[in-house]
Amino acid sequence: MLKYPKPLEDLIEDFTKLPSVGKKSAERFALYVYTKLSQESTEGFAKHLMDVKQNIRLCKNCGNICEDEECSICKDASRNHKQILVVETIKDLYTIENVNEYQGIYHVLNGAISFSKGIGIHDLNIESLIELVKKNQLDEIILATNATLEGETTARYIKELLSDYPIKITRIAHGLPVGGEMSYADEMTLLKAMEGRREY
């Protein structure tokens, strides 16, 4: 087996660490960097990798990413600070935010409880959410964790932790996706859709 020169092998290994990047793609990426990417672009790429680690921080309130102490959403006085939408990841926050409908603020858990992966409550950003509820007069906590075993476990756990506080706790609806055909839906989605049915 002919091996690539050491610097290229190293870079290939770095690329394979990225989600869903296999050996073949990593090879293509590394060869692309060597053969096609300009010196300037490569320097920028290397610099931006470090910048992301050094200059991005988590919002002290909600756990969203930002460059300051507080993120732009938490800073925005026009938003409803008494309504908190709880998501697993930053990506989920961006997904919901970009629908341009929600006017409250967020709380990012940074994952979900997973027994199989050994992720417990102390690995997640849950305590600060409880503190928030304790110290403030909030209206609603919307649990928008995923409809997976981990997401459901996490949602239930948070609901239990907050059961003593006079706050409305809701869970986002799960059911058939809009435009989706019944026959293509999986069993769990159909069950959830039936469970969540409303008067018509």
Next chain:
Amino acid sequence: MLKYPKPLEDLIEDFTKLPSVGKKSAERFALYVYTKLSQESTEGFAKHLMDVKQNIRLCKNCGNICEDEECSICKDASRNHKQILVVETIKDLYTIENVNEYQGIYHVLNGAISFSKGIGIHDLNIESLIELVKKNQLDEIILATNATLEGETTARYIKELLSDYPIKITRIAHGLPVGGEMSYADEMTLLKAMEGRREY
């Protein structure tokens, strides 16, 4: 539209420059770097990007990548230096080399003639191949450019350039892939397979 913090946006843009990486994948990669990749791994990644640009060079003979002046294949005295296999890319060289059958040496063109992309002969590593033929008593040039319009054009062009030299010029066979079913083959492959038929 909620935008990511500047350092993350920059890194997302870098990732989209890689082949077949769209906006969504680039976002996942960049968020992964921020949330999951250790400080140490990120520093390594940045360093390796620069290393690839600084410490890899092209073999002075064949155009393969290496860390020295000459690649390990050209240095290998046990190989047949009178048989040269011409490929479009370094990746093609590795693909053939890793079949572990070929015992000659290589010549990497670094692309193929493409009128649509404006890639002419002077953008390719062709002249050094001609020089090689002029100066040495070679036995065979195997043209292993792709079976595409560009690859065929390039192969024909090289054949023409070398027509005055007493050297055997061959083209790798194109036809039905082994294990492939006839009914799945495209028209061009079938034509090539018919054209290249041999007595049985």
